[in-house]
Amino acid sequence: MKANRVQVEVVTIGDEILIGQIVDTNSAWMATELNKCGFELAQITSIHDDEKHIIDSLNLALERADIVLFTGGIGPTNDDITKQTLAKFFNTKLVFDEAVSQNIEQLFVNRPTLVLNELTRAQAMVPEHCTVIQNLVGTAPITWFEKAGKVIVSMPGVPYEMKQAMSLEIIPRLQNFFKTPVLLHKTVQVYGYPESALALKIADWENQLPKYISLAYLPNSGIIKLRLSGLLDDMLALEFSINQQVDKLSQLLGDAIVAYEDVSIQNLVGDLLKEKGLMVATAESCTGGNIAHEFTLIPGSSEFFKGSIVAYANEIKTNVLQVSTESLTQYGAVSQSVVEQMAEGVRKLLKADIAVATSGIAGPAGGALEKPVGTVWIAVSSAEVTLSREFRFGSLREQNILRATQAALLMLKEII
Amino acid sequence: MKANRVQVEVVTIGDEILIGQIVDTNSAWMATELNKCGFELAQITSIHDDEKHIIDSLNLALERADIVLFTGGIGPTNDDITKQTLAKFFNTKLVFDEAVSQNIEQLFVNRPTLVLNELTRAQAMVPEHCTVIQNLVGTAPITWFEKAGKVIVSMPGVPYEMKQAMSLEIIPRLQNFFKTPVLLHKTVQVYGYPESALALKIADWENQLPKYISLAYLPNSGIIKLRLSGLLDDMLALEFSINQQVDKLSQLLGDAIVAYEDVSIQNLVGDLLKEKGLMVATAESCTGGNIAHEFTLIPGSSEFFKGSIVAYANEIKTNVLQVSTESLTQYGAVSQSVVEQMAEGVRKLLKADIAVATSGIAGPAGGALEKPVGTVWIAVSSAEVTLSREFRFGSLREQNILRATQAALLMLKEII
Numbered sequence: 001m002k003a004n005r006v007q008v009e010v011v012t013i014g015d016e017i018l019i020g021q022i023v024d025t026n027s028a029w030m031a032t033e034l035n036k037c038g039f040e041l042a043q044i045t046s047i048h049d050d051e052k053h054i055i056d057s058l059n060l061a062l063e064r065a066d067i068v069l070f071t072g073g074i075g076p077t078n079d080d081i082t083k084q085t086l087a088k089f090f091n092t093k094l095v096f097d098e099a100v101s102q103n104i105e106q107l108f109v110n111r112p113t114l115v116l117n118e119l120t121r122a123q124a125m126v127p128e129h130c131t132v133i134q135n136l137v138g139t140a141p142i143t144w145f146e147k148a149g150k151v152i153v154s155m156p157g158v159p160y161e162m163k164q165a166m167s168l169e170i171i172p173r174l175q176n177f178f179k180t181p182v183l184l185h186k187t188v189q190v191y192g193y194p195e196s197a198l199a200l201k202i203a204d205w206e207n208q209l210p211k212y213i214s215l216a217y218l219p220n221s222g223i224i225k226l227r228l229s230g231l232l233d234d235m236l237a238l239e240f241s242i243n244q245q246v247d248k249l250s251q252l253l254g255d256a257i258v259a260y261e262d263v264s265i266q267n268l269v270g271d272l273l274k275e276k277g278l279m280v281a282t283a284e285s286c287t288g289g290n291i292a293h294e295f296t297l298i299p300g301s302s303e304f305f306k307g308s309i310v311a312y313a314n315e316i317k318t319n320v321l322q323v324s325t326e327s328l329t330q331y332g333a334v335s336q337s338v339v340e341q342m343a344e345g346v347r348k349l350l351k352a353d354i355a356v357a358t359s360g361i362a363g364p365a366g367g368a369l370e371k372p373v374g375t376v377w378i379a380v381s382s383a384e385v386t387l388s389r390e391f392r393f394g395s396l397r398e399q400n401i402l403r404a405t406q407a408a409l410l411m412l413k414e415i416i
Numbered sequence: 417m418k419a420n421r422v423q424v425e426v427v428t429i430g431d432e433i434l435i436g437q438i439v440d441t442n443s444a445w446m447a448t449e450l451n452k453c454g455f456e457l458a459q460i461t462s463i464h465d466d467e468k469h470i471i472d473s474l475n476l477a478l479e480r481a482d483i484v485l486f487t488g489g490i491g492p493t494n495d496d497i498t499k500q501t502l503a504k505f506f507n508t509k510l511v512f513d514e515a516v517s518q519n520i521e522q523l524f525v526n527r528p529t530l531v532l533n534e535l536t537r538a539q540a541m542v543p544e545h546c547t548v549i550q551n552l553v554g555t556a557p558i559t560w561f562e563k564a565g566k567v568i569v570s571m572p573g574v575p576y577e578m579k580q581a582m583s584l585e586i587i588p589r590l591q592n593f594f595k596t597p598v599l600l601h602k603t604v605q606v607y608g609y610p611e612s613a614l615a616l617k618i619a620d621w622e623n624q625l626p627k628y629i630s631l632a633y634l635p636n637s638g639i640i641k642l643r644l645s646g647l648l649d650d651m652l653a654l655e656f657s658i659n660q661q662v663d664k665l666s667q668l669l670g671d672a673i674v675a676y677e678d679v680s681i682q683n684l685v686g687d688l689l690k691e692k693g694l695m696v697a698t699a700e701s702c703t704g705g706n707i708a709h710e711f712t713l714i715p716g717s718s719e720f721f722k723g724s725i726v727a728y729a730n731e732i733k734t735n736v737l738q739v740s741t742e743s744l745t746q747y748g749a750v751s752q753s754v755v756e757q758m759a760e761g762v763r764k765l766l767k768a769d770i771a772v773a774t775s776g777i778a779g780p781a782g783g784a785l786e787k788p789v790g791t792v793w794i795a796v797s798s799a800e801v802t803l804s805r806e807f808r809f810g811s812l813r814e815q816n817i818l819r820a821t822q823a824a825l826l827m828l829k830e831i832i
Contacts, residue, residue: 018457020448021634025439027462032436041434043469044462046443053459060476196492196536196555217493218437227437279729288712289705292726296704299780299813307732310708310724312717313695316766320723320736350732364715396553396576397715 005040005231006178007065011057012046013073013082014157026071026162037171038180038231039067049073054085058152066150067174072157074140076123082154083143087127090145094125100141103134133169137161142169151177181231186242187262188226190253191410195219202226205252209245212238221402225262258410265409266294272416273304273354280412281352282308283321283342285333286360286376290405306352311342321345334359334371336379336388343381343388354382354416356408360391362400376404380415387415421456422594425477428462429470429489429498430573442487442578453587454596454647455483465489470501474568482566483590488573490556492536498570499559503543506561510541516557519550549585553577558585567593600646602658603678606669607639607826614640621664626657637818641678674826681825682710688832689720689770696828697768698724699737699758701749702776702792706821722768727758737761750775750787752795752804759797759804770798770832772824776807778816792820796831803831 010030016022027044034041042065047053054073061068073082087094101124123139126132133142138161145152151174155165174180190198195217199206206215212232218225228245232238250257259268273280282291292308295301309320314333317323323341331337339359347355360376367373373395379388389411393403426446432438440462447457458481463469470489477484489498503510517540524536539555542548549558554577561568567590571581590596606614611633615622622631628648634641644661648654666673675684689696698707708724711717725736730749733739739757747753755775763771776792783789789811795804805827809819 017444017460018447019451019632020444020446020457021632023439023441023444024460028433028436028439030436031434035435041436042464044433044440044460046460048458196533199493200533216431216435216437217495218432225437227435282726284705284708286712288717289700289708289724289726290712292700292705292728293709293817296702296706296726296728296778297814297817301704302728305728307728307736308705308724308726310698310705310712310726312708312712312721312723313766316723319767320765349736350729351735362712394553398713399576401709401713 005038006067006174006180007042008034008039008067008069009043009045009061009065010041010069010071011054011061012044012071012157013049013054015048015079016157017046018048026157026159029159029163030069030071030166033166033171035229036183036185037175038183039174039178049079049081051081051085051088054082055089058089062147062150062152066178068150068152069170070152070154071162074154074156076139083125083127086130086143086145086152086154090127090129090147092128092130095128097124097126097132097141099134100124100126100132103136103141104139107137107139133165135161135165137164144170144173181233184230184235184238184242185262186228186246186260188228188246188249188257189259189262189265190224190226190256191222191258191406192256193224195224198224202249202252205245205248210241213242213245221399222406223258223265227262258413264294265406265413267298269409269413269416270295270298270301270304272413276416278304278353278416279306279351280304281306281346281350281355282408283346283355283357284308284310285312285317285342285358286362287358287401287404287408288312288362290401291356291358291408294405294409306350309346309349317342321349332371334361334375334377336377336390339377339379340381340386340388343379344386347381347383354380354412356380356412358404358408360393360400360404362397362404363395364397374400376400376407378404378408378411380408380411382415385415387411421454422483422590422596423458423481424450424455424483424485425459425461425481426457426485426487427470427473427477428460428487428573429465431464431495432488432573433462434464442573442575445575445579446485446487446582449582449587451645452599452601453591454599455590465495465497467497467501467504470498471505474505478563478566478568482594484566484568485586486568486570487578490570490572492539492555499541499543502546502559502561502568502570506543506545506563508544508546511544513540513542513548513557515550516540516542516548519552519557520555523553523555549581551577551581553580560586560589597647597649600648600651600654600658601678602644602662602676604642604644604662604665604669604673605639605675605678605681606642606672607674608672609640611635611640618642618665618668621661621668625661628654629658629661637815638822639674639681643678674829680710681822681829683714685825685829685832686711686714686717686720688829692832694720694769694832695722695767696720697722697762697766697771698824699762699771699773700724700726701728701733701758701774702778703774703817703820703824704728704778706817707772707774707824710821710825722766725762725765733758737765748787750777750791750793752793752806755793755795756797756802756804759795760802763797770796770828772796772828774820774824776809776816776820778820779811779813790816792816792823794820794824794827796824796827798831801831803827 342357363373547560758773779789
């Protein structure tokens, strides 16, 4: 049976998120780590540096959850009031902490360009009667409070300070405090189904899942990730059961399953290419360099990626990629003939083992009745074979570029 | 004086954020747009698809705010229950809506590969007694409720559907409903200063700003946007005052100001190129096609962008771009000589009027004492002149790619 997981709430304090200055990447990271360690994140709340709002949020969170994690609002400047507010909440006062002071001085020894000012020294004041955890990479200490079997932690909002504190101190202490079991996850990536069609297709399978396995649909530019999460005391039995369910799903969906792990398609393609010792090149019209960009975001991509010709103007298709002018005139740039010649052309020009080419109408302009916006031809070419396929995506430019990129990577994956 | 702004709370519904599968980029976008239009975001809350939690959050948000915006939880699958829950909250039932049904069918007409199934048809069921706003890019309708002078809206969580709905329908309707004063914004983009150094440099100017003008620092890959926001009854006086402050800032920062409006640098460059009737090409090593990608995200970019050679492998630099083998051997790929030849080579090969080239060490591997990770050479070449410059960015691969892209676009802008 599904165990009741320990409930966590994250409260981020500060203006940055609420005025749109930064994207809250901390919460996604914390959610992933907490989930992996068997905790369940029940709510994320972002609020301003406001005493009443902080206390209200804490009271509400304690009604629902076992753990409340505050991030941010503990810097040296005047607008940061979390520490004072928590001291008030716990009916205690701020006291000077020698260990924190030494930790801060140590940090400044190593960074002679920084100046140890009054504001920074004030960081060594902490609420009395709490557990202080040293912040080894910043001046704001982490404070840990316990109340009626529940835990409240206040930590910095700076991402690398937060991550260091969570990984090395807070999560291990929470696991110890709550004696949590470990979760098991398995992700299956499915291509070619809209979400609703996939839901219908696997409805019977979904309904027969044991109660201790839960399913999440996670759509992303044409691919839907199905994540199975299991929680059971007997880990071997759980592993066996999850694999059994994935086998059933595999029989049901066949080739629509493009990956059995939670990695990006460009990483999968990159790994396959390296494994087979193949070098890839791209010829991009409608994707405009985005396939190349996705490959080159991967560290070490020079081991499998040669380069790309972004042939946005038609004359580059003919002059550089050797597409025949006749084909361009007769069939248009968005055609099977042209995209196949682009793939072959770039493979030969850049001396690659395999190549992929895209040509399409990303929009908003350029559509016609026969070839509406969203029409994309994609070809993959190796020394042995050239394959091509027509796609019809939607009407939005950015979406079309992303979907064409995804589709091109999947066609590459098939042929490797 | 600063008026009391209408308070908004955003509630995101669904597992994706809480299990860490996606980063919540929606909220930052919504925060920015709401702020620009004179609303204040008081809290962001992320919760699961759980009826009690949704209703509790709505009740709490209505105690604090005038507007509650729900995103997500309205897809066609079983786990999505927001619509049903809102119908229950407002004591109403779900009824079939002909206009929504037609809108959905229209979406499917344009995408013949998709099948209109019963789950999708169920999207046409909406709560009775609410205002239905059509979702022109997805199947889930937007619903608008009013209660005691407050507004509750439920919209999709898919970013482009949410953005479309917010920009075209929800924000204009909210402005109309709450008769919000119109804010005046002016954005000045500054390049070349770390945030803390810029803050010191303009501290005196910032302190003398009138109370009705507020300032926000919005850093983004090497550029810091300074956004001045003013709120005053007399709009002409406000406009005059903001322009006066921008003039003072301009004298203070000089050439470090790269733009006086809130547009991306690639859009600025694109507009300049079109204005002067010039075509651009790129030769990209470390940026790996990202400059081309940024250009081609702009609708109509074929009017100023010819194409790109992504010369990731050195042999492409020599074989395709005609960089001399001697220069490569003598100075290395990341050098002034090579990057200048790349820019000249691509300009001639693609018959462009102007070209930009990048070569650098994005990391994590490939660094050396003399050329550490983050070293990037950028060259710009026209028929008359070739200019080049060395940059030292940081140690993170993705950041280096983004910063090199930004720097290349700024060098292009200077030379045009």
